[in-house]
Amino acid sequence: MLLTELLGIPGLGLTPVLTAGPRDRRVTGVYTTDLPDPGRYLDGGELVLTSTTWYREPRDADVFVAALASAGASALVAGSAAVGELPDALAEACERHGLPLLAVGDDVSYATLTETVLAALAGPVGRSPGAGLHRGLVASMASGAGAEGLVEVLARSTGLYCAALSATGRLTAGAVPEVSGHHLRRSLRAAFAAGAFPSVQPLPGGGRLTFLPVQSPVAHRPPSGYLAAAGDHRDWAPGVADAAAEVCALLALDGVAGQERRRIEERLLRESVDLLGEGRTEPAAGRLRSVGLDPDVPLAVVCVSTTGRPYGAELAAVVLDEVYGRIPGCSAPFATQDGHLMFVPDTGGTDSGDGLSERCAEAARALDPFLAHGWAAIGVSGPTSGPAGLRRALDEARHAQRVARLSTGTVRVAGTEALSSHLMLLAAVPDDVRRMYRERLIGVLERYDAEHHSDLVGTLSAFLDASGSWRRCAEQMHVHVNTLRYRLQRVEQLTGHSLATLHDRVDFCLALGIRSQGARRVPGMSGRLRDRRTPDRGGTDAAHIP
Structure with missing residues (x-):
């Protein structure tokens, strides 16, 4: 029972003198004492009743209250019948130690008070289960x-x-x-x-x-x-x-029974994926049919990878479990080297494309607390039928998932439109090569921005977002065109690249699309790759790359 609930019981005669500390303290019992130091007899959570006969000098109050506070008592109920009135030192000590102090009238029996409180504590929720x-x-x-x-x-x-x-x-x-x-x-x-x-x-x-x-x-x-x-x-x-x-x-x-059935299904699904990769379409189609999937009916593929604590990659299966529970007819999620995969039926367009991507994102967003120190990257293929089409869909989902990993935020989703983006090429490049490429082109601008409190990287990104239009970029950034020209000239001087040539603009665009410690805007990136928790703020603010 909470202390605030206890104070609401009529007839107890308790008057708050000091409500120190949190108001939702829990009372688990009652203990009556006049010992000067009763701490060793308390287990914590007690409503301590005392007549204050132990009080002789202010120091006694501090010793008594300190013992209650250190033992975890919920509150002190002090009576003044034996001492005339409560000493000020008692209230001061309770305030110092954060212990609520309640007064009780002289006409209230401690035995009655104890019985009333214990009766209130004995009023449990529900009833004891029978045999x-x-x-x-x-x-x-x-x-x-x-x-x-x-x-x-x-x-x-x-x-x-x-x-x-x-x-x-x-x-x-x-x-x-x-x-x-x-x-x-x-x-x-x-x-x-x-x-x-x-x-x-x-x-x-x-x-x-x-x-x-x-x-x-x-x-x-x-x-x-x-x-x-x-x-x-x-x-x-x-x-x-x-x-x-x-x-x-x-x-x-x-x-467990369902998990056992799922394990058998997962093995057959992994075998079908391996067979599709080897070009053995007929055996693959047979295994898909054995788990209830018709390869001649349009299917999409979802690929998920996750990081996070304490469960890490295991959360990918939980993300797909949620999709499994939301869309009828899905296959069981199964693990591969590229992440966890799942076949999803095309239900007449409702769950394909953006619809399926959003459902996957909703399932992953529900796991935000688990992903607090990580992320979920989700790749979704387009629906296709036939063994050859499924092989292509597997590749699409895997590649889209790699593109999604380049994005930022807790939930990262990419669909088939990402496969025609330059990010598709970046995702295929080894991490160390991408980092070196970005550092050689953008690193000098980031260091300059940090030293001079400028925003050359943001200006460059905005200029490329505006397709190289000086006027439109200046308007969107709310700066004069000459200011914009000065900043971009500084970019050219520091990097040795010219924004007047298409080839150098492409170099900048690719470099800005590579992950770094500071989130940057990427020109021309599809809105589907934005952090799904962050609304589009308009203007030149495109997706952010970590």
């Missing part, structure tokens, strides 16, 4: 009811509203009344950021949600999902937390 819970869970597993059945049994046995969520917060079973899917996802993202489970998150309209992880049956993978339950697990009735943990374990077990 039928385990039988119900086993029967649900045996019947194949899946997550929906397990969540229903838990809710019926404990009276606790709960919902099963995917790894990114997508509702898969159950429900928590008056909590929308949006709030479920937002609260789960806050739980990600907190970094520890079980995690208790407040709801905008009041109340709390507890999130418990459903550990993935595959080693070194993030949780395969979460159980969201109403209330704070620390306030649940006895046995409810254990029952919820058992349901999480069964949800993970329920996924």
